[in-house]
Amino acid sequence: MGPPRSDLHPSPQPTTSTQVLSPHSNSSSSSSSTSEPTAHSKNGSHTLTQPTRTSIEPTAPRQNELQPTAQNQAQTRSSTPHQAAPLIPQIQNLAPPQNDHNMQTRAKNNIRKPKTKQSYNVTGTKRLIKEPTTIQQALKDENWSRACSSEFNALAGNHTWDLVPPDTRQNIVGCRWVFTTKFLANGLLDRYKARLVAKGFHQQYGKDYAETFSPVIKSTTIRVVLEVAVTKVWPIKQLDVNNAFLQGELTEEVYMSQPPGFVDKDRPSYVCRLKKPIYGLKQAPRAWYMALKQFLLATGFTNSMADTSLFVHCSANTITYVLIYVDDIIVTGNNTNVVANVLKSFAERFSIKDPTDLHYFLGIEVTRSAKGLHLLQRKYVTDLLTRHNMLDAKPVTTPMQSTPKITISAGDTLDDAAPYRSLVGSLQYLAFTRPDISYAVNRLSQFVHKPSDVHWAAAKRILRYLAGTISHGIYLHASSPLSLHAYSDADWAGDNDDYVSTNGYLLYLGRNPISWSSKKQRGIARSSTEAEYRAVANTASEVQWLCSLLTELRIPIPSAPVIYCDNIGATYLCANPVFHSRMKHIALDYHFVRNQIQSRMLRVSHVSTHDQLADTLTKPLPRSRFQQACLKIGVTRVPPS
Numbered sequence: 001m002g003p004p005r006s007d008l009h010p011s012p013q014p015t016t017s018t019q020v021l022s023p024h025s026n027s028s029s030s031s032s033s034t035s036e037p038t039a040h041s042k043n044g045s046h047t048l049t050q051p052t053r054t055s056i057e058p059t060a061p062r063q064n065e066l067q068p069t070a071q072n073q074a075q076t077r078s079s080t081p082h083q084a085a086p087l088i089p090q091i092q093n094l095a096p097p098q099n100d101h102n103m104q105t106r107a108k109n110n111i112r113k114p115k116t117k118q119s120y121n122v123t124g125t126k127r128l129i130k131e132p133t134t135i136q137q138a139l140k141d142e143n144w145s146r147a148c149s150s151e152f153n154a155l156a157g158n159h160t161w162d163l164v165p166p167d168t169r170q171n172i173v174g175c176r177w178v179f180t181t182k183f184l185a186n187g188l189l190d191r192y193k194a195r196l197v198a199k200g201f202h203q204q205y206g207k208d209y210a211e212t213f214s215p216v217i218k219s220t221t222i223r224v225v226l227e228v229a230v231t232k233v234w235p236i237k238q239l240d241v242n243n244a245f246l247q248g249e250l251t252e253e254v255y256m257s258q259p260p261g262f263v264d265k266d267r268p269s270y271v272c273r274l275k276k277p278i279y280g281l282k283q284a285p286r287a288w289y290m291a292l293k294q295f296l297l298a299t300g301f302t303n304s305m306a307d308t309s310l311f312v313h314c315s316a317n318t319i320t321y322v323l324i325y326v327d328d329i330i331v332t333g334n335n336t337n338v339v340a341n342v343l344k345s346f347a348e349r350f351s352i353k354d355p356t357d358l359h360y361f362l363g364i365e366v367t368r369s370a371k372g373l374h375l376l377q378r379k380y381v382t383d384l385l386t387r388h389n390m391l392d393a394k395p396v397t398t399p400m401q402s403t404p405k406i407t408i409s410a411g412d413t414l415d416d417a418a419p420y421r422s423l424v425g426s427l428q429y430l431a432f433t434r435p436d437i438s439y440a441v442n443r444l445s446q447f448v449h450k451p452s453d454v455h456w457a458a459a460k461r462i463l464r465y466l467a468g469t470i471s472h473g474i475y476l477h478a479s480s481p482l483s484l485h486a487y488s489d490a491d492w493a494g495d496n497d498d499y500v501s502t503n504g505y506l507l508y509l510g511r512n513p514i515s516w517s518s519k520k521q522r523g524i525a526r527s528s529t530e531a532e533y534r535a536v537a538n539t540a541s542e543v544q545w546l547c548s549l550l551t552e553l554r555i556p557i558p559s560a561p562v563i564y565c566d567n568i569g570a571t572y573l574c575a576n577p578v579f580h581s582r583m584k585h586i587a588l589d590y591h592f593v594r595n596q597i598q599s600r601m602l603r604v605s606h607v608s609t610h611d612q613l614a615d616t617l618t619k620p621l622p623r624s625r626f627q628q629a630c631l632k633i634g635v636t637r638v639p640p641s
Contacts, residue, residue: 019551022429039144042520043483048374071600086123128609129189132181136180138194146179158246161272162254163264170255171208172271174199175280178259184385185379186361196259198280200296208254214285217309217325219432220515223375223474225310225321227512228359228555229332230373230476235339236332236358244327244352246276295349296322299342306549313342319554325362327603328331331355363575364433365473374636375433381466384426386418388463395468396461397627400620408447408497411454420451423459433473435506435637438518439617442502467486475537475636484550484561486543487607489614490521490535492528501525503535504617506540512635515542518617528584529569536570539563540593540602547601560600564607 009273138144155161166172175198182190189537203209203272207420229236241247258264277284293303295557296311301322304310304630311322313333319341322334343355358366367374385391400406414420427441440462447455486507493499507515519538525531541559574593596602615621616629 004329009138021503027381058342060061066581075307078492108528116578117393128338129181131181133179135177138177139261141564143192144179146193147179147192149262151194151196152259154243154246155278155469158276160244160246160276160278161274163258163267163270164255164273165270166255166271170271171202171204173202173208173254177255177276183379185282185365187382189470195279198256198274198278200280200282203254203282207281210252212286213284214289214326215308215324218307220546221307221310222325222330222548223512223514224509224546225323225330225332225474225553227476227480227509227514228553229321230368230478231480231482232334232509234334235336236330236368237339237343237355238358238361239329239331239343239346239355240353241327241329242353243281244350245281245284245288247350248277248284248289248291250274250277250281250283250287252283254281271347289324292324294554299345302552304549304552306545307550310549310552312552313338314554321553330358330361348368362432363429364514369477372478373476374408374473375476376432377430378471378473380430384430385425385463385467385470386459388423390460390463390467393460393464393467396464397468397623398620399437399465400443400458401461402620402622405494405620406443406447406454406458406495406590408450411452411457414451414456415451417448417451420456421448423463424448426597427459427462432636435474435513435516435633436469436472436616436630437465438516439502439504439620440518442518459498469637471637472630472635474513474634476512477510480512482510482555482558484509484543484546486539486556486561486563487612487614488532488535488539488563488565489612489618490525490528490531491618492525492531492568496518496621499524501531502618503531503538504614505535505539506614507539507542507546511634515546516614516617516633518541527569529573532565532567532570533573533586535590536563536565536604540596543602544596560603563602565604566607566609566612568606569605571606 095512132138132141132144135148138148140565142295175196178195178197180193180195182193184190192355226236228234238625256272256274256278258268258270258272264270274281277287289309293311297303299313299314300315301311301320304312309324313320313322317332318335318338320331320335322342323330331339331342335344346352347357357366360366363377363380365376365378367376382391385393408539424444426438428445431438431441438582440458444455444459444462486503486505488503490501490503492501494502500523502518502520504518505516506513521531521534521538525534540563543563547557547561565574573595593602593604597604609615613633614624614631616633621629
């Protein structure tokens with residue numbers, strides 16, 4: 001290859017005296033051999049030579065490239081141009097550079113403390129189990145084949161259908177198998193689940209179905225009942241019904257094709273005349289609810305008027321609550337024996353799993369201690385982050401940036417809006433235990449009809465916020481006074497598109513948050529007082545409903561509920577008709593709050609803006625205010641000690 005070219009490795013040229021002088025030295029000391037003390041000689045009484053290190057301080061290499069030391073200059077003078085050596089060996093033989101500047105660095109002070117970086121990444125369980133898509137694939141696997149057989153045996157054991165000859169007048173509904181891998185709250189495998197589902201979209205209204213509505217328990221009702229059970233130290237049991245829809249009765253004539261993979265060999269052309277509401281039928285949830293309702297009413301329970309999925313049983317000094325969310329049921333009461341009898345009656349009438357203490361309900365992890373109950377959706381958040389490839393995303397401290405505000409016309413329209421709509425829908429269910437994201441989710445829900453890349457980036461920001469707060473949730477304190485109060489707030493003309501205000505409220509039962517909402521108002525408010533007054537009216541409506549619910553639960557409220565508002569004009573307007581000329585255009589349905597105040601059923605009080613807790617539900621806040629508000633409203637990482 002030949003000798004190295006000397007022009008590629010030029011020898012360092014001698015520099016002027018001003019280049020080698022320290023900032024505080026004179027020109028006569030430029031050639032002096034006395035240099036500035038090293039870190040050891042400067043900080044201690046003994047002098048030691050600076051040890052050779054492989055990693056040099058960041059400022060040292062650049063300084064020594066511009067200011068060669070005396071030793072480097074001596075080596076340069078002694079070498080001739082004809083004996084130039086490669087640069088890399090020359091650097092390896094050089095003495096360690098000396099820091100001649102007066103800057104006090106970590107290396108000069110002999111500080112070797114490594115930098116520790118905090119990692120906010122969360123790890124989730126990787127689903128390595130591949131779920132089959134057809135019955136042929138499932139029957140080839142032992143686990144899935146066993147799940148299919150178990151489902152078919154349950155259908156046959158409940159006399160779900162009768163095989164009849166086909167007829168041209170029949171509307172035959174198709175069916176298919178759905179396979180799901182069920183996991184526990186800690187991410188471990190629970191079971192392989194195979195479900196035969198009817199194709200309800202083949203049904204015809206008036207021919208094989210009519211009524212389809214089936215109520216489910218409200219999230220506020222669940223939190224209220226859990227709060228009452230925790231403060232009164234009642235047992236809380238949960239139970240799951242096996243093949244719940246098969247426990248109901250089907251009144252319409254519905255015909256379905258035979259399940260794939262389990263066709264009767266003797267009668268392959270026959271169809272199934274359904275006697276039980278199978279999964280997938282439009283009327284199946286309603287049929288199951290009616291069967292369960294009739295059973296509870298027959299055993300002495302009373303159906304609540306405030307929430308039709310709540311059943312209450314009162315006798316003498318005992319009281320028992322039953323909450324129903326499709327096939328998931330919660331039972332609690334002040335008498336352990338009565339609760340056990342209710343669970344026993346369920347087992348005699350329906351096929352249920354063994355009742356356990358409440359620990360995992362509707363994707364919500366429940367951790368109970370002597371001091372309270374912690375509700376969080378950690379597994380749900382982990383699955384959501386994994387689904388959108390955001391598990392290792394860099395966390396942020398707020399779910400939505402405070403400025404600039406997102407508008408409907410911002411950004412370019414997405415070509416495929418399905419991922420955005422799916423994510424927003426998933427975030428809406430997450431608001432069950434996360435009031436801190438209620439405003440952000442409500443804001444993004446207003447763009448589902450035409451999302452843009454800016455809206456998609458805002459939705460991804462919520463996921464980044466969840467990545468750093470994956471273990472946050474609502475904590476229900478066991479020691480809590482029995483009082484009902486609420487915070488009401490409104491962001492006047494906060495929407496830059498239509499100038500409609502956003503109102504939010506946060507309701508507390510003692511120390512525990514039980515209900516919250518962030519929602520745009522119906523019309524444009526002409527003043528901040530009007531916007532705040534409408535927000536108070538909406539809050540009063542929720543308070544009135546909660547009072548009726550607590551009355552059915554036999555929970556008396558010792559004093560009238562209080563609504564805290566940070567607008568003085570709205571507070572005065574609630575008590576008496578001041579500013580009538582400015583407020584006469586407001587609809588009469590907003591003035592019912594005044595009647596409640598005059599009848600002493602409600603009280604509206606003024607609170608300072610600094611103590612207003614509902615502002616997190618009406619507008620995006622800066623980081624410092626948002627973190628303080630989260631602590632006040634009860635969003636916590638772990639149960640307080």
